[in-house]
Amino acid sequence: QSALTQAPSVSGAPGQRVTISCTGSSSNIGAGYDVHWYHQLPATAPKLLIYGNNHRPSGVPDRFSGSKSGTSASLAITGLQAEDEGDYLCQSYDNNLRGWVFGGGTKLTVL
Amino acid sequence: QVQLVQSGAEVKKPGASVKVSCKASGYTFTTYGISWVRQAPGQGLEWMGWITPNNDNTNYAQKFQGRVFMTTDTSTSTAHMELRRLRSDDTAVYYCARNGRVAQADYWGQGTLVTVSS
Numbered sequence: 001q002s003a004l005t006q007a008p009s010v011s012g013a014p015g016q017r018v019t020i021s022c023t024g025s026s027s028n029i030g031a032g033y034d035v036h037w038y039h040q041l042p043a044t045a046p047k048l049l050i051y052g053n054n055h056r057p058s059g060v061p062d063r064f065s066g067s068k069s070g071t072s073a074s075l076a077i078t079g080l081q082a083e084d085e086g087d088y089l090c091q092s093y094d095n096n097l098r099g100w101v102f103g104g105g106t107k108l109t110v111l
Numbered sequence: 112q113v114q115l116v117q118s119g120a121e122v123k124k125p126g127a128s129v130k131v132s133c134k135a136s137g138y139t140f141t142t143y144g145i146s147w148v149r150q151a152p153g154q155g156l157e158w159m160g161w162i163t164p165n166n167d168n169t170n171y172a173q174k175f176q177g178r179v180f181m182t183t184d185t186s187t188s189t190a191h192m193e194l195r196r197l198r199s200d201d202t203a204v205y206y207c208a209r210n211g212r213v214a215q216a217d218y219w220g221q222g223t224l225v226t227v228s229s
Contacts, residue, residue, distance in 0.1 A: 002155055036215040045206055045219040046156065052213045089156060093214050099172050100146065100158035100214070 003028060003101035004090050011109040012080045020075045020106045022090030028101055030071035033093040037066055037075045040087045040105070049088070050075060082110050113137040115207050115220035122226045123197050130193040131223045133207030140188035141165040144210035147181065147192045149203040150222075157203075161210060162190060197227045 005023040012018040022035060029035055035053050038046035048057050050066035053073065065076045073092075077084055090103040118132040133145065146161040160171035162181040169181050180193045190207055205223045208216035 034213050034215070036213075038216070045222050046216070047219070048211075048215060048217050051211060051215040051217065057217065091156075091215070097173065099160065099170060100148075100216075102148075102156040102158065104155040 002104040004103035006103035006106045009107045013111045016080050017078045020088050022073045022103050024071050027096040028092045028094040035073035036091045038089045085110050113218045117220040117223045120224040128195040129225050131205050133190045133220050135188045145190040146208045148206045151203040199227050202227045
């Protein structure tokens with residue numbers, strides 16, 4: 001099992017808003033460590049989408065936003081587009097494991 | 112622009128070792144750590160450890176302690192990850208990634224498929 005828990009899948013119609021959650025524990029997200037989000041297409045490397053809970057790297061549209069509260073974090077995507085399909089993964093640091101931990105990923109389908 | 116270019120696919124027998132390289136360009140290599148992350152077929156991402164090129168300090172995930180060894184060559188801006196005593200469940204795509212300022216993986220290599228099969 002992954003240290004961070006994500007729902008396996010989510011879907012939405014073009015133009016809609018979806019949220020993807022990431023639940024951790026007191027040794028990672030709840031301990032105050034930042035959460036980062038990645039987008040991964042099949043057979044390609046992940047791409048950084050959100051870092052430091054709510055910051056977008058240059059080039060990432062403002063349709064993507066992140067938030068964190070307690071032991072959980074969320075990624076929101078507004079104005080869904082077909083190109084948003086793929087897997088979304090969260091990542092943080094865990095002080096028990098003394099390293100990075102990832103969520104299992106949420107597969108987004110645009111209907 | 113920042114780029115991480117990894118070595119090509121490998122096929123190994125159980126018990127063998129594999130060494131994957133990751134050549135960095137577009138930034139000062141010694142300024143950022145390099146992490147290694149793997150992804151087994153159909154599975155999620157698994158962090159293996161990181162190395163800081165300016166002093167070769169390493170931090171390995173407990174699961175891989177004693178089997179993984181990370182090194183860097185600052186003269187060529189290249190990081191290496193060696194995994195020993197390979198098993199079939201080590202079959203995965205191995206990625207290198209640059210450690211950003213807040214422990215994010217801000218740039219990734221293209222991945223190297225390592226297949227372990229007798």
